[in-house]
Amino acid sequence: MSLSPAVVIGTGLVGASVGCALSAAGHRVHLEDRISAHAQVAAGVGAGSTDPASADQVALVVVAVPPSALAPVIVDALARFPRATVTDVGSVKAGVLHALWDSGGDVSRYVGSHPMAGSQFSGPLTARADLFVDRTWVIAPHRKSAPAATQDVADLVAACGAQPVTMDVEVHDAAVARVSHLPHLMSVLMAGHLTAVPSEQLQLAGQGLRDVTRIAGSDPGLWQQILGANSAALLPELRAVQDQLAKLINDIADDPEREGQDGTGVRAHLERGLAGTRQIPGKHGAAPVQYRQLVVEIPDTPGALSRLFADVGEAGVNVEDVAIQHDPDRQIGYLSLSVTPDGADALAKSMADAGWSVGEPDPTPDRPA
Numbered sequence: 001m002s003l004s005p006a007v008v009i010g011t012g013l014v015g016a017s018v019g020c021a022l023s024a025a026g027h028r029v030h031l032e033d034r035i036s037a038h039a040q041v042a043a044g045v046g047a048g049s050t051d052p053a054s055a056d057q058v059a060l061v062v063v064a065v066p067p068s069a070l071a072p073v074i075v076d077a078l079a080r081f082p083r084a085t086v087t088d089v090g091s092v093k094a095g096v097l098h099a100l101w102d103s104g105g106d107v108s109r110y111v112g113s114h115p116m117a118g119s120q121f122s123g124p125l126t127a128r129a130d131l132f133v134d135r136t137w138v139i140a141p142h143r144k145s146a147p148a149a150t151q152d153v154a155d156l157v158a159a160c161g162a163q164p165v166t167m168d169v170e171v172h173d174a175a176v177a178r179v180s181h182l183p184h185l186m187s188v189l190m191a192g193h194l195t196a197v198p199s200e201q202l203q204l205a206g207q208g209l210r211d212v213t214r215i216a217g218s219d220p221g222l223w224q225q226i227l228g229a230n231s232a233a234l235l236p237e238l239r240a241v242q243d244q245l246a247k248l249i250n251d252i253a254d255d256p257e258r259e260g261q262d263g264t265g266v267r268a269h270l271e272r273g274l275a276g277t278r279q280i281p282g283k284h285g286a287a288p289v290q291y292r293q294l295v296v297e298i299p300d301t302p303g304a305l306s307r308l309f310a311d312v313g314e315a316g317v318n319v320e321d322v323a324i325q326h327d328p329d330r331q332i333g334y335l336s337l338s339v340t341p342d343g344a345d346a347l348a349k350s351m352a353d354a355g356w357s358v359g360e361p362d363p364t365p366d367r368p369a
């Protein structure tokens, strides 16, 4: 096993999750953290051992500390573990690489990487061995990376169950500005706006609000460092959104019903948003799947929901998502099931045969001209 023994430095959410995944895959993992209690908690959740590693035997070092600490910790790891491949999981890559060039250390054993998976939580107690399963994990070799070191990082990605994507550091940083850092700030602005909303209004909050604000619950200290490290790539994206927001404000103030021939008007913003959601790839970077929705009426009788779920299970069709809606006027509920188009007819038939009332949601009605 070429990855054993491995050392994880920084045993918070990401580092402890890497430790859990490597340990579950049968690798020996040693844990280090500036705060020894974090390493001990990580060991307690199955991320590895806090026993010190034999430095010259270590095959792989994974550095999972906050962005500002990455470069010095990587430089130190390259010196302390003379035979190891060293990678990091930092959210921004170019600045770290430039600092390593300047350090004069043996950078051929360094290959940066970035798992595109995590959460709004921090610390080892929130670690999960399956955090990276089926998620994209960027591998960012540089012109002096040894091929064997790049292969070790590919083996790490595979051991964690993730999907590798190889990318240059600058391309990576431009991409994450768009797909991670800008969305984070949109969530932050939206959630921050809620601080001025009275509690009797907040009690109306639904799932949509929770969806767009979840990542704003992340550690501000970590995100200040991420945004600071990627501000050059982020600024043009923020300015582009600023332009769109200014146009939207004008369109709403002017006449929300107006549909300009030149792609202007509120409707054009909404259509652009809809088109954007369809651009997001499915799992493994595959083309986005357009799911079909089936809506099953839930009668107001005891045990109806559990019978319904049992019959969905019996149908043997893979359900990608479920949502329950209530019709307050009719005291009735609806279960909305998202399924791949090839499974939808089989599920509809199976549910109808079992006596359920099944339909498809109304298409969004066109507004009168």
Ligand SMILES: NC(=O)C1=CN([C@@H]2O[C@H](COP(=O)(O)OP(=O)(O)OC[C@H]3O[C@@H](n4cnc5c(N)ncnc54)[C@H](O)[C@@H]3O)[C@@H](O)[C@H]2O)C=CC1
Binding pocket: 009, 010, 011, 012, 013, 014, 015, 032, 033, 034, 035, 038, 064, 065, 066, 067, 069, 070, 073, 089, 090, 091, 092, 114, 115, 116, 117, 118, 119, 120, 121, 122, 123, 124, 222, 226
């Ligand atoms: N939070 C997320 O969802 C994701 C974070 N990342 C990246 O992973 C890295 C770690 O982030 P999290 O695990 O979320 O943070 P975290 O706050 O959960 O864990 C960071 C750990 O590093 C330790 N640490 C700090 N400075 C250290 C040093 N000089 N030496 C040794 N240990 C040190 C801390 O005590 C803490 O245990 C960051 O660089 C972040 O950009 C990457 C993907 C997802």
Ligand SMILES: O=C(O)C(=O)Cc1ccc(O)cc1
Binding pocket: 090, 091, 115, 116, 117, 118, 119, 120, 180, 215
């Ligand atoms: O929680 C989520 O959905 C995330 O997207 C977490 C995340 C945070 C930082 C990263 O660099 C990568 C992923």
